Amino acid sequence: MAAEKAKKTIVIGHKNPDTDSICSAIGYANFKTLQTGGEYVPCRAGELNPETTFVLDYFKVDVPKLIKSVKTQVKDIEIRETPGVSKNISxxxxxxxxxxxxxxxxxxxxxxxxxxxxxxxxxxxxxxxxxxxxxxxxxxxxxxxxxxxxxxxxxxxxxxxxxxxxxxxxxxxxxxxxxxxxxxxxxxxxxxxxxxxxxxxxxxxxxxxxxxxxxxxxxxxxxxxxxxxxxxxxxxxxxxxxxxxxxxxxxxxxFMKTEKLITFDTDDFIDDIKDVMASKRFRHFPVLDKEGKYKGLISRRNLLGARGKNVILVDHNERGQAVDGIENANILELIDHHRLGTVETVGPVFFRNQPLGCTATIIFQMYREQGLEIDKTIAGLLCSAIISDTLLFRSPTCTPMDRAAAVSLAEMAGIKLDEFANQMFEAGSELKGKSDAEILYLDFKKFSAGKTNFGVGQINSLNAEELGKLKNRMLPFMEKAREDEGLDMLFFMLTNILTETTELLCVGQGAAQVVADAFHVGDANEELKQTATLPGVVSRKKQLIPALTVTLEQ
Known part of the structure; x- marks a missing residue:
């Protein structure tokens, strides 16, 4: 019996991906390929922000493929490759x-x-x-x-x-x-x-x-x-x-049937074709590829043992942040540096979670532990992720391990940390011509605490004037976005990298009071209203989310 063809594995970060999410996906896919010889494909679950686009362009790396859903598709199940015949045979x-x-x-x-x-x-x-x-x-x-x-x-x-x-x-x-x-x-x-x-x-x-x-x-x-x-x-x-x-x-x-043939595409989702197959008496259904060419046959029996896509999650473990259809996927590994979230797996998985400033630092460690070479391009990407997530070591999430990893990677990539970081941050804070939605969702994540579902977006900028203009502009849109996303509260961090200060915008019933209680910034009913200045707060992961979560769960 011929050996089963090895399935490819998708390596993917969270929705609304930041630089760490993208670069860690690329870096870890490369690591797994070197380690196992298998097929590991870096992908993304959303559009790139300007900072990440700058990084990929700088190191001449192709943008990872956009994956909107990892639901099981026809191409993920066993397709019987029955050869086609000429219509003229007897x-x-x-x-x-x-x-x-x-x-x-x-x-x-x-x-x-x-x-x-x-x-x-x-x-x-x-x-x-x-x-x-x-x-x-x-x-x-x-x-x-x-x-x-x-x-x-x-x-x-x-x-x-x-x-x-x-x-x-x-x-x-x-x-x-x-x-x-x-x-x-x-x-x-x-x-x-x-x-x-x-x-x-x-x-x-x-x-x-x-x-x-x-x-x-x-x-x-x-x-x-x-x-x-x-x-x-x-x-x-x-x-x-x-x-x-x-x-x-x-x-x-x-004698053959030529009209109203029921065919499926390799990209069709299994959930969408089940009812069609169940309602017809046919034993087998043809499968066509993206070019409309015949690929093979499937039957209802093929659906019984359908296995989801192989997926490795990096830089998140919250179901609300994960690519759509993650509940149908075969999650193999999780590599992350955030709090434990709500992603559930069918069986045991390799899960590496460390209290570091960046997922890329963990991946750097894994290369070293396995004795695998980090080429110049991968080094540049991993270094960029650490610079981004730690705001060049200004974030309280930054550890000595993050700093040491970034210094080593910068040397491998042939870049100067301060000079390259300034170029990155300038590219990421360029907001001219962007819509309110584009700005809010550049770096946006959803969370839950108790019975409250909330979202947090963040903009890091070197330009204080630009951040100031966003305050009055974004608040009306945030209320609409909160309703569209079905959230109870929505927060937006306008973070000044130079002064290490965040102006926090908040909408939703009770949101201002939660901020007042979490950061002790005054009476929400009189002074706070919908904005709060938070000196020294630059990290969503380590400073904002823990404080909001504790307050909401009390």
Missing amino acids: LRKAWNLMQEDGLVTLPAVTDKNILEGLITVGDITRSYMNVYDSSILSKACTQYANIIETLEGAIFVGDEKAYFDKGKVLIAAANPDMMEYYIEKNDLVILGNRYESQLCAIEMGASCIIVCEGAGVSMTIKKLAQERGCTVITTPYDTYTAARLINQSMPISY
């Missing part, structure tokens, strides 16, 4: 193929692998049992090559590529005198070795004569057949057997 050949491979359905395709129709075992049996029309062979436009193959015969006169497309099929059982009354022009006549019968059939204008039991054909008959345009075929079968078999030479195109 019923007998189709039947033999089905018997050899244990099939009940055969797809007919063009030479470019475009699906033309389907024929089933039932179609073949009905063609044999329910057809009583003696003209059916010509109506089906049967090629002589099919007749020769089915009757295991040989052609003496004529072209095997020609078609029998007019007349009926009959057996010359009577004497020649009687044959003259029922043989008509263009008929196909099955007969024996009697010279007189052969001669009569040709003279009556038959399109083809089939000589049974391997009988010889005289030179006179051959010459006359050539002159009259009559095809001559011989078969080792007797007349009865030849008559019984000849309908099996008809092409499957005459």
Whole structure:
């Protein structure tokens, strides 16, 4: 039995990805590929922010593929790669193929692998049992090559590529005198070795004569057949057997289903096709690839053992932050530096979570632990992630380990930390021309505490004037966004990297009071209202979220 083809594994960060989410996905996919030799693909669950775009452009790295959902798709299940056949093959050949491979359905395709129709075992049996029309062979436009193959015969006169497309099929059982009354022009006549019968059939204008039991054909008959345009075929079968078999030479195109075919694409989600499959009596359904070409067949049974996509999550473990459909995925690993969240797995997984300032620092450690080389590009990406998440070591989440990792990676990547960090932050804080939605969702995450669902966005900038202009602009939009997202509260951090201060905007019933209680910044009903200045607060993960969560859960 052939070994099962190894599935690729998606390595992906959270929605509204930041630089750590993207760079860690790329860095860890590379790590796993070096470690195992498997296929690990870095992906993203949302659009890039300007800072991350700058980093990828700087190190000339392709943007990871956007994955909007990891729900199980048709391409994730076992597709039976039943080869397609030509619509011109005979019923007998189709039947033999089905018997050899244990099939009940055969797809007919063009030479470019475009699906033309389907024929089933039932179609073949009905063609044999329910057809009583003696003209059916010509109506089906049967090629002589099919007749020769089915009757295991040989052609003496004529072209095997020609078609029998007019007349009926009959057996010359009577004497020649009687044959003259029922043989008509263009008929196909099955007969024996009697010279007189052969001669009569040709003279009556038959399109083809089939000589049974391997009988010889005289030179006179051959010459006359050539002159009259009559095809001559011989078969080792007797007349009865030849008559019984000849309908099996008809092409499957005459009987196959060609209209309103139910097909699925490789990208279709399993949840979307289950009901369609259950409502139809068909055993198998064709699968087409993105180019519309035939790929294989699936049945309802294939859905029973369907396994989700293999996924590794980096830089998050909250279900609300994860890519859509994560509940259907086969989560293999989680690499993170945040609090423990709500992602559930079916079985045990490798889970590495450390209280560090950046996921990339953990990945850097893993390269070192395994003795794997970090190339210049990966070093640059991991270093960029640490700079971003720790605000160049200004964030309280930054540890000595983060700093040491960034220094080592910068040396490998050939960059100067301060100079490169300033370029990164300037690129990330460039907000001109961006809509309110683009600004809010540049770095946005959802959380839950007690019975409260809330979201937090953050902008890091070197430009105090630019941050000041955002205060009045963003508040009205935030209220709309809160309603659209179905959240109880929504917060937005306007973080000044230079002064290490955050202006916090808040909307939602009770949100201002929660901030007042969490950070002791005054009476929410009088002074705080919808904004609060939080000196020294720059980290969403370590400073803002823990304080809000404790307050909300009290």
